[in-house]
Amino acid sequence: MGVMKRVSLVFKAKANKALDRMEDPRETLDYSYQRQLEMLTKVRRGVADVATSRKRVELQMNQLQQSSTKLEDQARKALSMGREDLAREALGRKSSAQSQLNDLQAQYAQLQAEEEKLTVASQRLQAKVDAFRTRKETIKATYTAAEAQTRINEAFSGISEEMGDVGMAIQRAEDKTAQMQARAGAIDELLASGALDDAIGGRRDDIQAELDQMSANSDVELELRRLRGENENTPPKELEGGQNGGQNGGQAAGSAQNSQSAPTQRQAQAPSAPAQPAGLPVSDLPEDGA
Amino acid sequence: MIVRILGEGQFKVDDDATADLNRLDADLEAAVERSDNAAFTAALHGLLAQVRAQGAPVPPDILEPSELILPHEGSSMEEVRKLLSDDGLIPG
Secondary structure (H helix, E strand, O other), rough: OHHHHHHHHHHHHHHHHHHHOOOOOOHHHHHHHHHHHHHHHHHHHHHHHHHHHHHHHHHHHHHHHHHHHHHHHHHHHHHHOHHHHHHHHHHHHHHHHHHHHHHHHHHHHHHHHHHHHHHHHHHHHHHHHHHHHHHHHHHHHOHHHHHHHHHHHHHHHHHHHHHHHHHHHHHHHHHHHHHHHHHHHHHHHHHHHHOHHHHHHOOOHHHHHHHHHHHHHHHHHHHHHHHHHHHHHHHHHHHHOOOOOOOOOHHHHHHHHHHHHOOHHHHHHHHHHHHHOOOHHHOOOHHHHH | EEEEOOOEEEOOOOOHHHHHHHHHHHHHHHHHHHOOHHHHHHHHHHHHHHHHHEEOOOOOOOOOOOOOOEOOOOOHHHHHHHHHOOOHHHHO
């Protein structure tokens, strides 16, 4: 005897055992109906659990995606500042985030499939339970206990096979969800530990801190060069205008005064200021540090 | 003849298809006995494909037990062994 037949006999044996436990066959109907309603509740809860688990994975996938994008940005910036070591570090973390993400994508697909299967199973069970209820009422109204036996057996074994099938589907979904939750917990820990990207939690990670520091330093350098540039340009103007001598001395406040006293010269200077430190594209760094 | 694929529902299959199904089923059983994973997967997928291709889904409001029951698509050999044992996978 093949596998298919043996499995169906195992199902039938289960149904018969349950039937044998009942004294009045008509009791079987009500008892079984109660169990069916419980199973319906269970399978619906199963669908909801899988959906919750799927949403959690989805959330983590989004976080990992953000993290991965951010790390790539950081690597790009670090490289543009000549810090290959930092760029390597960022790319290493990105690759780890990416592999977690790939893993999660596969699991997400599994959960989605499981959710769909359970949803369909729950609809099927609902239809069978409705059919059973109709048949139960007919049998109770029409037959005496003795006459009813065969019909009850038929209805009962039909529904009990479905219940067994749905019960196993719920079990499988629960197992998958449990596995997924263990992994999701591990990834939550990883995200919280900042190993991937602290910026997600609103904190700064070490790569970002270093980039910010470098960018702040280079802002100072920029400013210095700009002011030096002003100084180099000022002497001829001072000679022409003959005012204020060397008092401006490279101070920022001095240049503000200067702009009031000599507006036309200031305007001519202004466009050249940002162009001077063009060697470093750092001028757009600070806005990303947030 | 009604065949159930666990996790998928019931299919009405022509009796003519039985010979094919039985041959694959014998392969499946032999694979389980030999613990041959590759043969197990091949036979199971062959059976499922056959039933899906030749069977018509039984409407969900029909209450009839199946003559044959097939393990679900992702079943492992271990699961099938448990399914065949009386106190195995089937709840209640």
